[in-house]
Amino acid sequence: MGKEVEQQKVKPERLPPLELRPMRDLDLEKVSGGPEHLSAASGIVRRGVFAYVIGDDLLDLGIFDLSGAGPGRLRQVLAGARPADEDEAHRDKPDLEALTALPPFGNSSYGALLGLGSGSKENRGRGFVWPFEADGSLVGEPREVDFAPLYAMLREELGDINIEGASVFDDRLWLFHRGNKGDAPNTVVELALAPLFESLGGDLVVDAEELLEIRAYDLGELGGTPLCFSDASPLFDRLVVFTASAEVDSEGSDDGAVRGSVVGTIDSDGVVHRLREIDRRWKVEGVHAQVDTGVIDFVFVCDQDDAAIPSPLLTATMPIEPGFESPV
Numbered sequence: 001m002g003k004e005v006e007q008q009k010v011k012p013e014r015l016p017p018l019e020l021r022p023m024r025d026l027d028l029e030k031v032s033g034g035p036e037h038l039s040a041a042s043g044i045v046r047r048g049v050f051a052y053v054i055g056d057d058l059l060d061l062g063i064f065d066l067s068g069a070g071p072g073r074l075r076q077v078l079a080g081a082r083p084a085d086e087d088e089a090h091r092d093k094p095d096l097e098a099l100t101a102l103p104p105f106g107n108s109s110y111g112a113l114l115g116l117g118s119g120s121k122e123n124r125g126r127g128f129v130w131p132f133e134a135d136g137s138l139v140g141e142p143r144e145v146d147f148a149p150l151y152a153m154l155r156e157e158l159g160d161i162n163i164e165g166a167s168v169f170d171d172r173l174w175l176f177h178r179g180n181k182g183d184a185p186n187t188v189v190e191l192a193l194a195p196l197f198e199s200l201g202g203d204l205v206v207d208a209e210e211l212l213e214i215r216a217y218d219l220g221e222l223g224g225t226p227l228c229f230s231d232a233s234p235l236f237d238r239l240v241v242f243t244a245s246a247e248v249d250s251e252g253s254d255d256g257a258v259r260g261s262v263v264g265t266i267d268s269d270g271v272v273h274r275l276r277e278i279d280r281r282w283k284v285e286g287v288h289a290q291v292d293t294g295v296i297d298f299v300f301v302c303d304q305d306d307a308a309i310p311s312p313l314l315t316a317t318m319p320i321e322p323g324f325e326s327p328v
Contacts (some may be wrong), residue, residue: 011220012227012262017277020314021298026062027071027310029277034074037310038062040300043099043165043231044064044286044313045113048136051313053286053301054096054115054256061130061142064070064313077115077128077142094254095124098166098175098231098284101132105193106201110134116175116202119151120162129200145200149207150191153191157211158184165232167240168193171266172212176242179217186217186229188270215270222246222277223259230261233289235296239265239273243300245260258283258305263298266311273321282314295319 026038035058042056053062053072059080064072078094098116102108108131114238116127125148133139154161158177161184165176172190177209181185190213199206219227225246232242259285264275278284278300286301295317302312 005011007216007218008270008272009220010220010244010264010275012222012277013274014277017260017279017318018263018318020279020316021297023313023315024064024069025310025312026064026301028062029071029073031074031256032038038072039307039309039311040285040303041311042097042285042303043115044078044288044299045099045101045233046288046290046299047101047113047132051138051288051299052099052113052138053311053313054099055311056097056118056303057093057252058096058097060112060151061128061140075138077130078126078144083125084222092123096127097162098127098162100166100168100233102129102168102193102200105197110133112200113138114145114166116147116163116166118155118162118164119147120160125151143204144198146205149205153208153211154189154275157189158187159215160184164228164230165242167232167234167242169234169240170237174198174232174240176232178228178230180226180228180247184216186219186227188215188266190215213270215314217272218274219244219262219264219275221259222262222280226260227262230284231286233287235265235289236291237268239267239294241265241287241298243278243284243287245251245283245285247283256286263287263318265296274318276318278316282312291320292317 049067051064059078062076095118097118110132117124127145130142130288149273164178176187177187229242245261248257260280
């Protein structure tokens, strides 16, 4: 790790696990040569009636209309051919792991969807940006974004990286590094939004020269396995929601046995306020959060590490901690 950063230590709360309610499976329209479902969901953003989901083994974005029960559809967001077999898919996957909604900028009057690869290997530095329409649908075509220069800078600071989540907070973009790969602990990296917007409106190469802040976190453990970041979502201008999973680090593999997951909140100063265990049946990989009448309303996606079954979309609610009841 390039910089020594003071590490904040927290532990899961002594509360019953948060129960998740199945909403639907991430089934897809039947297309010749295409998958029948999303099985490795890794990030979600909800906008209007639409849920946008990425999978770490796909070059595509899953688009689901939650106003009906019909299957979702895939739209390719990264250049390349779909892998011929499972081994090729695992070896060469772009590893899209982080998905977030950007506020309005440039010609994107209603903001845009931003997806990022994990950066855990040299071929995992691609992402995409796709503008929203007023109703939450996507307009035009996605544009591929090169995050390799940014990730090279982060490797200088952290060593090996594995970006699992992203969230806009005020005028910054927070990136969440999963701490069970490489020497760096769980880390939140803060970057200025303005240079990112310039890149997205220009050459689509993200070359962040100024690193605003780095914070490290020890999130405790479940079943003797450390909890590590898996996703993030803005709640409003005072909190970011994150998820973390206790995943056994299987040498030479991207996936290992999971002991459980948690959901938590971080304030604008980087202080963790909540850390609650989730029903251990689920390996939570993605979260979208919003405020609804005094509670946090969650939508989660899970990766159960079985290509034969669709990833589920699940919901839950949790009270907002005192002092954060209003987004004023």
